Amino acid sequence: MIIKKCSGCGIELQFEDKNKEGYVPEEKFITEDNLLCQRCFKIKNYGENLVNNFSREDYLKEVNECVKKSDIILPIFDIIDFEGSFTEEILDYLRDYRSIILINKIDLLPDFIHPTEISNWVKDRLAEEDIVPDDIAFISAKNKYGVNGIIRKIKNIFHNKKVKATVLGVSNVGKSSVINLLLGNNKITTSKYSGTTLKSINNKIPNSEITIIDTPGLIPDGRISDLISVENGLKLVPAGEISRKTFKLEENQVFMFDVFCRFKILGNKLLESGSKPIFSAYASKSVKFHVAREERVEALLNGNYFEILQGNEKEKYFQNKFVTHEVEIEENEELVIAGLGWINVKRGPLKVQLEVPKNVKVIVRPSIFKNRK
Ligand SMILES: Nc1nc2c(ncn2[C@@H]2O[C@H](COP(=O)(O)OP(=O)(O)OP(=O)(O)O)[C@@H](O)[C@H]2O)c(=O)[nH]1
Ligand SMILES: [Mg+2]
Incomplete structure (x- = not known):
């Protein structure tokens, strides 16, 4: 049996059950590659919020497996909800692995703030948690700001060696949006709702030796926004x-x-x-x-x-x-x-x-x- 995965969310594709994750019609499954599952199709075309059956533990297991195989991790934090972007697991990964930390959504900062002004603040906050990354990049996937710098920073560390880099973080910080920019397409499904990416997704960044891996978002505790609809x-x-x-x-x-x-x-x-x-x-x-x-x-x-x-x-x-x-x-x-x-x-x-x-x-x-x- 051939295994095919959805290029939008990473789920294994199947044609047996329309109501289960990963569904595509049988003829598509057999004849086409680079397929999108029914759920990704609906999210991309109709902006639907489709709940899934994955648990916090499922996501964590998937992220763990990717991190173990990585040469470097790229944890993403949301500058506006910095404290809401941490989980204990992310802090542990950061203490154990080489990392470039990506501080995303800087377009949401007030006009008068330049990213360089908050760079020391971010370094100090991380040092309080005993974290010293290889590098930090301030980016905005929305404005396409700073994204090419990520590739440069990875190349600075590994030169032209083959590299596996895993992007991780809590849900909705913009992991898939950043990866799409690095790939130069919109292959991976993104949405304003949490829990869009279901499994890991490997892609090679064009003109480089870097394999970039998207992962499902970890679920953080303690956010007011999670107590309401x-x-x-x-x-x-x-x-x-x-x-x-x-x-x-x-x-x-x-x-x-x-x-x-x-x-x-x-x-x-x-x-x-x-x-x-x-x-x-x-x-x-x-x-x-x-x-x-x-x-x-x-x-x-x-x-x-x-x-x-x-x-x-x-x-x-x-x-x-x-x-x-x-x-x-x-x-x-x-x-x-x-x-x-x-x-x-x-x-x-x-x-x-x-x-x-x-x-x-x-x-x-x-x-x-x-x-x-
Ligand atoms: N303002 C702003 N919004 C962003 C930025 N990057 C991503 N977003 C938005 O954040 C939301 C989540 O983006 P995704 O890329 O799906 O986030 P994710 O981390 O992959 O989410 P999961 O797969 O659910 O864990 C979407 O509405 C994006 O448009 C950014 O730099 N600025
Ligand atoms: Mg995602």
């Missing part, structure tokens, strides 16, 4: 430049990150001296920021001011167990809520009481952008 989760993922607003907060006021989480100030030395803390909030444009008096919060959560979550879905979201974190953030630090956004403290320190659903990853990190006047 897929369609609404996408609204929390910035599609254009991220939105930024600056606030001063009184002691009895609450800052609301839409309905998703909120915090109040727990007293501040600067407040006592009369000057209020200042911070900027960053998130996707669909997320509404709001400052309210504490007694108004309940009514705002129940009313129609915030628009992303409605009806049953909002009720369901509030059924999550919420926990309270007390966090102190220094000037030039920021508080990140994975899968939602962050606040950057310009005048502090700022001590807050944050309410978020349990298991959502909350961290304090050095600011990604230098403060500007």
Whole structure:
């Protein structure tokens, strides 16, 4: 029996069962090569979100097998959801293998930021996790920025030797989009939904000795965007430049990150001296920021001011167990809520009481952008 694989998602093709993954009609299977399965055809042509039966463990096993056979790994991180891009497995691979880290989606950074400005920030954040890659590339698959540099960087390390390079990362960071650019075609299926690539896909980069391997996205923990419906989760993922607003907060006021989480100030030395803390909030444009008096919060959560979550879905979201974190953030630090956004403290320190659903990853990190006047 001949084995053929879908060139869009890597799944083994079959013609026996229309309702199972990898289906193609029998005559196509027999007579054609470079086939697309029915699922990839629907994603590519109709933008459908088709669920699959693969589990977190299936994906991990597939990625593990590819990594073991690689000369170098190319982990991709999303610059806008940097903390949401890590999983323990990815950090372990990075400690064990040679790597070039690809920082993707830099088109979503505010206009005033140049990638070189955040390069030290990225290096320091990785060093905190004991990671020292061979190189780092700042790229945008959307704008085709920096992608040719990847090939140059691989050649710098391996010269003209044969190389197997595995691209890996959490779902939706743009692995397949980057590989398509390296190949100069749109062979691999990409989509705005998570879980598009199902199995590994090997391709040779033209005019090189490099075999580039795409892998299915690993599933991360702790992102707010994964606690709501897929369609609404996408609204929390910035599609254009991220939105930024600056606030001063009184002691009895609450800052609301839409309905998703909120915090109040727990007293501040600067407040006592009369000057209020200042911070900027960053998130996707669909997320509404709001400052309210504490007694108004309940009514705002129940009313129609915030628009992303409605009806049953909002009720369901509030059924999550919420926990309270007390966090102190220094000037030039920021508080990140994975899968939602962050606040950057310009005048502090700022001590807050944050309410978020349990298991959502909350961290304090050095600011990604230098403060500007
Ligand atoms: N703004 C922006 N969007 C990007 C960029 N690269 C990829 N995307 C978008 O991110 C989404 C996911 O892209 P894919 O290439 O399918 O991501 P993936 O990592 O292969 O995803 P899985 O196969 O599901 O793990 C798509 O909507 C892409 O258009 C980028 O540089 N900038
Ligand atoms: Mg993919």
